[in-house]
Amino acid sequence: MSLFKKFEALAARQKELDVTGAQPFNVVVERMISATEGIVDGRKTILAGTNNYLGLTFHPECIEAARNAVLSEGTGTTGSRMANGTFASHIALERDISEFFGRRGAIVFSTGYLANLGILSALTNRDDVIVIDGDCHASIYDGCQMSGAEVIRFRHNDANDLAKRLRRLGERAKNALIVVEGIYSMLGDCAPMKEIADVKREYGGYLLVDEAHSLGVLSERGLVEVTDEHTSVDFITGTFSKSLGATGGFCVSDLPELELVRVSSRPYVFTASMSPSVIASTRVALAVLRRSPDLRAQLWSNANRLYELLSQLGLNLGPEVSPVIAAMLTDADDALALWTGLLERGVYVNLIFPPATPNSSYLLRCSVSAAHTAEQIDQIGAAFAAALGDCDRSSVA
Amino acid sequence: MQSYEENLAKLCNVLQEHAKGDVVVSSDTLLASELGIDSARLMEVLLEVEDAFDVSIPLNVLPNVYTVSDLCSELQKILGARG
Secondary structure, rough: OOHHHHHHHHHHHHHHHHHHHHOOOOOEEEEEEEOOOOEEEEEEEOEEOOOOOOHHHHHHHHHHHHHHHHHHOOOOOOEEOOOOOOOOHHHHHHHHHHHHHOOOEEEEEEHHHHHHHHHHHHHHOOOOEEEEEEOHHHHHHHHHHHOOEEEEEEEOOOOHHHHHHHHHHHHHHHOOEEEEEOOOOOOOEEHHHHHHHHHHHHHOOOOEEEEEOOOOOOOOHHHHHOOOOOHHOOOEEEEOOOOOOOHHHHHHHHOOHHHHHHHOHHHHHOOOOOHHHHHHHHHHHHHHHHHHHHHHHHHHHHHHHHHHHHHHHHOOOOOOOOOOEEEEEEEEHHHHHHHHHHHOEEEOEEOOOOOOOOOOOOEEEEEEOOOOOHHHHHHHHHHHHHHHHOOOOOHHO | OHHHHHHHHHHHHHHHHHHHOOEEEEEOOOOHHHHOOOOHHHHHHHHHHHHHHHHOOOHHHHHHHHEEEHHHHHHHHHHHOOO
16 A cells, blocks of 8 residues: 555545635745735735734734844754753743743743643643543644543533543543633634533542633633633643744643653653744733733724624624634535635635534634724625625525 | 443444434444544544443544444443443
8 A cells, every 4th residue: 555545535635626726725925914914826815814813923012022032042942942942031931921820830832732732741641531622622632642641522612521521430530631722713612611610620630721712812811810710720721823923832830740741741852942032022922912901802893893794694603702703614615615705805714624623514714813903804794795605605504 | 231232233223323325334334434424423423322322432442443343342341341
């Protein structure tokens, strides 16, 4: 059997896309204009699928901090945190994050993906059980797989199903690690934090919440803060690549054992650390996030407006208003036609196919930014309306 | 504890409810390709199987599960461990 036989189905799908001329998974932003606009296919395009929730990628203070860091510390660390890759700025960022969340300890990873991979794979091993929401991000699934732990899924956002799984574990539930997300990345819905925490209180175990899409979005610190469930949550992970406009990830905890993860986490040990410029812009972005509640207010104003506009078009949207607004379609060709129609009209959103989507749906996923103007939000809505005219609406609603 | 044959019959019944077309589910049916459902839907169906047997099937065992018979063997192990 050929080494590449496993790619045949993917290759066939790519060929179909080549015929249409659409390249939804190979979009190139030829030039960035601002946090919300770029040149795609030679056309000025509103970027409505970038997770740039607070629009900080072009914030002048963040850029200035990054520029100064490059000049003073160089372009990269060229090494692991365990070796030569821990600069004073990495420690300072960990101190910032720890203080921000009011937690005893923090570890910074090179990406958000690596944060989940690094924490899950180090915290658990083949003797442990991890119980995850079925809609958790791939980084959580991959971290679970890397750990070798027994992995059990519960129905998305169903605290009763979680309880059922923990009951079936018997005594083992007391040491299980439960994993949920603040905002789920595909449909933008929040975890039912109170109910999840109640189940944890009843059965025991540890609780990890990934705030990748909720940090700076639901509140300064995310869903755990909004629901005041600080004491029931043992670990919070997240990323600097969304609301903070850079790259990198983190985990915070009050448990002193978190420090031991540093020496036992392969994704922490065997990768180069965050570049000084990224650290610098992240630290400033965190400060901006803390002093700028107006950004969050603008983000939600934009989210409410776009959700309303797309609802009025009869699109089948995620269950709650959020800066992640996903239209669910049942047909791949219609989804591709709609996505292409949007791009032709100067609007970029994410096109996501099963199995990466809930319920085998085809998603046109928008992520709203505080930096979108009211005019841009209306343009996105108008582009959807026009592009829908080219589609078979039966698969849309 | 139920016998393997009894559990197999129960498992086939659950899967049959979700199979598409004129598929007749048997011990040799390939889960990924012969039930007429995609992989995401198959994961949902497995949740139904778990409820029917009141067990949780770890994701770790799934890479080695190809047929209905393979799945039944895993269920038998889980049920056996529970006693």
